Amino acid sequence: MSDLFAPAGGWRVRILDLSATGTERVLEEVGGFPSLMVANAFARRYVRDSVERCRGDGASGRAVLDAWFAFGEDAEVVDAGEQGWRSHNELHDFAARPAGAEECDWRSIDPRRHREDDSP
Numbered sequence: 001m002s003d004l005f006a007p008a009g010g011w012r013v014r015i016l017d018l019s020a021t022g023t024e025r026v027l028e029e030v031g032g033f034p035s036l037m038v039a040n041a042f043a044r045r046y047v048r049d050s051v052e053r054c055r056g057d058g059a060s061g062r063a064v065l066d067a068w069f070a071f072g073e074d075a076e077v078v079d080a081g082e083q084g085w086r087s088h089n090e091l092h093d094f095a096a097r098p099a100g101a102e103e104c105d106w107r108s109i110d111p112r113r114h115r116e117d118d119s120p
Helices: 036-053 061-071 091-096 111-118
Strands: 011-017 026-033 073-077
Touching (some): 011 036, 026 036, 026 111, 036 073, 061 091
Antiparallel strands (some): 011 026, 011 073
16 A cells, blocks of 8 residues: 655654744654545644544634634644645634534544554
8 A cells, every 4th residue: 555656764743832832832743644634634634633623512613723823733734735735725614514523533543542552
């Protein structure tokens, strides 16, 4: 399951802490995604989960967005250019509509989990 055009080491997703400033915003980079499609799916699910963690009971879409911009985490696929998933394309929909469990399940496609599963 590899992508002919993946960079050496696979695609990377950068996780950004929206409550921090400057270089402190970068929480981590998750590497080893075998294809851009999987990296994009991970970034989308990660942000979807972050939005859901900012959703209060009965909160309006605007309140969810305000909380996410203050306390949430964004994700971007490194060096993917226009082909990389961007949160701003779906953020308002995420805030307006609560997600199901699968939409937030970034852990199942996290390459770090798969590397740990391969350990003896």
